[in-house]
Amino acid sequence: MSDEVVLALDAMGGDSAPDMVIEGVAIVRQRFPKARFLLFGDEVRLKELLAKHPDAAEVSTIRHAPDAVSGDARPSQVLRTGRKSSMWMAIDAVAKGEAQGVVSAGNTGALMAVSKFVLRTVPGIDRPAIAGLFPSQRGETVMLDLGANVDCNANNLVEFAIMGEVFCRIVLGIERPSVGILNVGSEDLKGNSAVKTAHSILKSHHMQLSFHGFVEGTDIGAGTVDVIVTDGFTGNVALKTVEGTAKMFSRFLKESFSHSLLAKIGYLLSRPALERLKHRADPRRYNGAMFLGLNGITVKSHGGTDALGFANAVGVAIDLVCQNFNDKIKEELAHLAEEPVAPQVASL
Amino acid sequence: MSDEVVLALDAMGGDSAPDMVIEGVAIVRQRFPKARFLLFGDEVRLKELLAKHPDAAEVSTIRHAPDAVSGDARPSQVLRTGRKSSMWMAIDAVAKGEAQGVVSAGNTGALMAVSKFVLRTVPGIDRPAIAGLFPSQRGETVMLDLGANVDCNANNLVEFAIMGEVFCRIVLGIERPSVGILNVGSEDLKGNSAVKTAHSILKSHHMQLSFHGFVEGTDIGAGTVDVIVTDGFTGNVALKTVEGTAKMFSRFLKESFSHSLLAKIGYLLSRPALERLKHRADPRRYNGAMFLGLNGITVKSHGGTDALGFANAVGVAIDLVCQNFNDKIKEELAHLAEEPVAPQVASL
Numbered sequence: 066m067s068d069e070v071v072l073a074l075d076a077m078g079g080d081s082a083p084d085m086v087i088e089g090v091a092i093v094r095q096r097f098p099k100a101r102f103l104l105f106g107d108e109v110r111l112k113e114l115l116a117k118h119p120d121a122a123e124v125s126t127i128r129h130a131p132d133a134v135s136g137d138a139r140p141s142q143v144l145r146t147g148r149k150s151s152m153w154m155a156i157d158a159v160a161k162g163e164a165q166g167v168v169s170a171g172n173t174g175a176l177m178a179v180s181k182f183v184l185r186t187v188p189g190i191d192r193p194a195i196a197g198l199f200p201s202q203r204g205e206t207v208m209l210d211l212g213a214n215v216d217c218n219a220n221n222l223v224e225f226a227i228m229g230e231v232f233c234r235i236v237l238g239i240e241r242p243s244v245g246i247l248n249v250g251s252e253d254l255k256g257n258s259a260v261k262t263a264h265s266i267l268k269s270h271h272m273q274l275s276f277h278g279f280v281e282g283t284d285i286g287a288g289t290v291d292v293i294v295t296d297g298f299t300g301n302v303a304l305k306t307v308e309g310t311a312k313m314f315s316r317f318l319k320e321s322f323s324h325s326l327l328a329k330i331g332y333l334l335s336r337p338a339l340e341r342l343k344h345r346a347d348p349r350r351y352n353g354a355m356f357l358g359l360n361g362i363t364v365k366s367h368g369g370t371d372a373l374g375f376a377n378a379v380g381v382a383i384d385l386v387c388q389n390f391n392d393k394i395k396e397e398l399a400h401l402a403e404e405p406v407a408p409q410v411a412s413l
Numbered sequence: 414m415s416d417e418v419v420l421a422l423d424a425m426g427g428d429s430a431p432d433m434v435i436e437g438v439a440i441v442r443q444r445f446p447k448a449r450f451l452l453f454g455d456e457v458r459l460k461e462l463l464a465k466h467p468d469a470a471e472v473s474t475i476r477h478a479p480d481a482v483s484g485d486a487r488p489s490q491v492l493r494t495g496r497k498s499s500m501w502m503a504i505d506a507v508a509k510g511e512a513q514g515v516v517s518a519g520n521t522g523a524l525m526a527v528s529k530f531v532l533r534t535v536p537g538i539d540r541p542a543i544a545g546l547f548p549s550q551r552g553e554t555v556m557l558d559l560g561a562n563v564d565c566n567a568n569n570l571v572e573f574a575i576m577g578e579v580f581c582r583i584v585l586g587i588e589r590p591s592v593g594i595l596n597v598g599s600e601d602l603k604g605n606s607a608v609k610t611a612h613s614i615l616k617s618h619h620m621q622l623s624f625h626g627f628v629e630g631t632d633i634g635a636g637t638v639d640v641i642v643t644d645g646f647t648g649n650v651a652l653k654t655v656e657g658t659a660k661m662f663s664r665f666l667k668e669s670f671s672h673s674l675l676a677k678i679g680y681l682l683s684r685p686a687l688e689r690l691k692h693r694a695d696p697r698r699y700n701g702a703m704f705l706g707l708n709g710i711t712v713k714s715h716g717g718t719d720a721l722g723f724a725n726a727v728g729v730a731i732d733l734v735c736q737n738f739n740d741k742i743k744e745e746l747a748h749l750a751e752e753p754v755a756p757q758v759a760s761l
Contacts, residue, residue: 139602201456202661212597215605242731254487257563257646277687282653286661299650301597304631306651308660313550313634318666321686331683336668338676407612 070386073164076106078131078171080369083107086170087114088372090381093379097242100383103164105130119301127241130154134171136368152290156183166362166382168353169248170375176214176365177356178226184361189398192217192356194225195297195365196232199307201288201306202409207242207283210297211354212306217296218264222246226267228357229292231273235388236355236381242291247299255279259296273400278325282306301386353378355385358394362386370410418734420448421503423513424454425481428618429715431455434518435462436720438469440677441727448731451512453499468582482519484716486527500524504531505560507709514710525561525574525704526712532709534698535739537746540565541706542573543645543713544580547655549636555581555590556633558645559652559702565644567610570594574615576705576746577640583736584703585731590639593628595647605626607644621748632655638689666748701726703733706742710734 074090076083078189078408081174083106090102104111108129115122128138130151132141147153152171158164169176177193179316186193196209209229226244233242246264248256253264256279267276279288284295285303332339356363360384366378424431427692438450440668449472452459456477463470478499482491495501498518506512508531525541534541544557557577560567574592581590594612596604604627614623615750625638633641633651643651669679679685681690704711710733714726 089451132668192492194504200661214599221686228425234748247650249646251564252485255563276653282650283657285654285658286657286659296596299647302630302647302651302656306633306654307630307658308553309631309634310655314662316550317690320634321690322683325688328683329688330687331681335670335676335679335683338672338679341672342665342669361534375728382631404630 069385070097071101071103071164072169072386073103073105073158074171075155075167075176076104076111076150076377077130078150078169078176078368079366079375080136080170080372082170083110083114085370085375087111087118087121087125088098089379090125091118092372092376094119095375096380097383100124100379103128103155103158104124105155105158106133107151110188114154128154128158134175135377136172137281138172138175140172140174143172143175144182146179147175147179149284152256153166153183156180156361156363158214158368159363160184166364168364168366168375168382169381170366170368170370170378173212173354173365173368175288176283176363180356180361180363184359184363186358187394187398189358189395190228190358191392192221192224193356194221195300195303196229196353196357198236198286198297198352198370199304201286205237206285206288206293207237208247208293208295208303209357210295210300212297212301212355214297216298217259219259219266222259222263222294222296223266224358226263226274226276226292226396229294231390231397232355232357232385233292235290235390236384238292241248241275243275243277244292245277245284245290246412247293247295247303248279251279251281253279302396308315311347317379353381360391362390408412416534417513418445418731419449419451419512420514420730420734421453421506422727423452423500423503423515423524424452424459424516425478425721426716427714428484428526429584429719430518431458433463433720433723435459435466435473435716437723437727438473438718439466441731442472444467444724444728445731448472448727449478450474451503451506453503454481454731455499469754474508476502482523482757484520485742486520486523489522491520492530495523495527495689501527501531501750504528504709506732513734514712516712516714516715516723516727518716518718518726519601521560521702521713521716524711528704528707528709528711532711534706535574535708535742535746537743538572538706540569540572541704542569542576542707543648543702544577545652545702546584547652549634552578553585553638554633554639554641555562555585555649556595556641556643557653557705558648560587560645560649562600562645563703564646565589565607567607567614570607570611570642570644571614572625573610573642574622574640576669576742577642579738579741579745580703580705580733581640583738583741584732585639587639589623591622592642593625593632593638594642595641595643595651596627596629596684599627599629601627606746611642665760688744702728703729708739709739
């Protein structure tokens with residue numbers, strides 16, 4: 066790890082902010098002792114909290130922000146009036162080169178809108194995407210877009226594939242990740258025109274990318290591929306469907322165990338095993354949705370997260386900074402531009 | 414129940430056909446002793462099977478079909494060359510009035526294409542939709558479209574809402590089902606133009622329909638509404654995401670229980686409770702996707718189903734026939750046409 070990682074943190078974003086942000090810094094310091102943090106938020110409150118967490122204080126600098134973006138604020142409104150908010154100022158620190166990345170547990174729509182406005186997209190990327198990690202039977206899967214773009218064309222999907230593949234290599238350490246496009250069937254003839262065109266582009270033009278073809282909803286849990294590409298509407302529904310199904314299953318399981326005395330005894334004996342299951346599906350382990358395609362690292366932590374989840378999101382940001390994520394995306398895009406076109410016959 | 418329910422069954426559709434079809438008839442006969450069945454398929458094989466199941470034979474008539482539609486046949490190809498298949502002939506029996514509904518566990522795309530071609534859509538319905546039942550924390554939820562239409566406009570979604578609401582009343586017996594549109598957020602300003610326009614139409618024009626507004630992926634498992642409306646792309650992904658997540662969870666649970674001796678003993682004590690869970694999430698209980706909006710009842714059973722699952726799909730078809738499903742949809746559409754427009758001031 067480089068010595069100079071500095072991250073800007075939106076200390077006022079999230080249901081349990083700013084407390085969980087400070088506690089998160091204390092946790093993350095154990096894993097990344099050399100990282101430093103700029104904390105944007107209410108100076109008085111942050112000072113009080115840091116006084117209680119000297120370990121966090123040692124690696125933090127407070128930057129006062131008079132405003133905070135509320136969870137239900139419209140992105141367009143934040144763009145007009147949010148310049149003095151902790152979120153905006155934290156993003157601005159990345160644009161100014163004071164920090165290499167920003168982490169916020171605040172309003173997702175506002176974070177995307179302001180990041181796009183302040184940081185701009187990487188040359189060659191039309192639209193940024195939100196990427197996240199999903200648990201699967203084979204380990205973990207990257208999926209994008211999770212909600213930044215409700216309407217996507219084929220080129221957007223191709224760009225998501227390139228960015229998702231680089232993200233997967235860095236964050237999961239998979240050397241040659243397989244990439245699939247989410248569709249309603251795995252046959253080539255199914256789907257809407259965007260996925261069909263993206264399929265044929267990826268099949269013919271990107272031979273350095275390990276393209277699997279189409280995958281279906283069942284493949285998310287099965288872990289058939291390492292990276293799943295989809296539009297932001299479908300991706301967001303899939304993300305929340307996984308969440309809702311897991312919750313339903315947990316509740317059914319709980320009710321089953323409380324159904325008889327024997328089952329209750331069985332539950333007590335099985336508890337360590339069930340805790341293992343709980344840990345495996347712990348949403349905090351999968352916290353940290355990354356905004357890919359911007360000139361700067363922006364990581365969104367779940368709004369309802371605690372300090373441990375926030376620390377994981379900060380860890381993802383540090384990984385991306387240290388591995389020069391954006392430079393790698395630019396390299397991939399340069400490869401793409403160099404792709405040989407159909408050979409031309411010289412005119413004699 | 415009326416005395417005259419006759420259903421046409423595609424006896425050659427599905428992985429375990431025709432055996433599971435005949436066994437399914439035997440099961441369904443216990444629940445609906447007055448129903449009669451036309452079995453379309455290979456006469457020799459069906460005769461042999463019925464000889465082993467005299468209970469099924471008593472309520473069945475064999476209609477020989479020389480061909481069968483394979484699971485991977487293209488719908489367009491079946492439309493050109495499939496007239497002598499068990500699937501086509503079974504659907505044709507509905508068009509001719511010899512049967513009131515058809516059930517098939519065969520190729521979904523072909524079943525939809527041939528049903529649409531032979532039965533045509535109900536006047537006032539632009540596109541048929543596939544509806545299915547999902548388990549939820551509150552019971553069961555109807556969702557549509559599950560894959561008939563990958564691209565949908567706002568009017569399609571409004572029609573799905575009307576059809577889904579009638580379907581829910583009949584199949585789940587809920588007097589005034591609540592209806593929601595699947596979206597990436599529950600706020601009115603989110604989503605693509607199709608869901609936003611459908612939302613405003615349902616909010617302003619269908620006061621007899623209990624319209625909840627937007628729902629998210631988490632609401633499928635939570636059971637927030639009785640009917641969830643979505644396009645066929647998103648619906649198909651959501652359906653298969655639920656399936657994949659449930660499988661992953663089951664596998665994690667199994668692995669957790671085999672992790673230690675104590676956990677194994679706990680498992681043995683909890684087995685009845687876990688069987689209860691398994692039953693609750695048993696996909697066979699949710700078998701029978703209905704094609705809504707056609708002049709005739711078409712029910713698609715899961716291709717990999719066994720006799721019990723097929724019997725449940727047949728049960729859904731009988732319910733819809735007995736409750737005059739299509740007449741009720743026509744009534745609702747008539748209401749819609751009668752909706753008062755803005756009052757006009759008489760010119761004096």
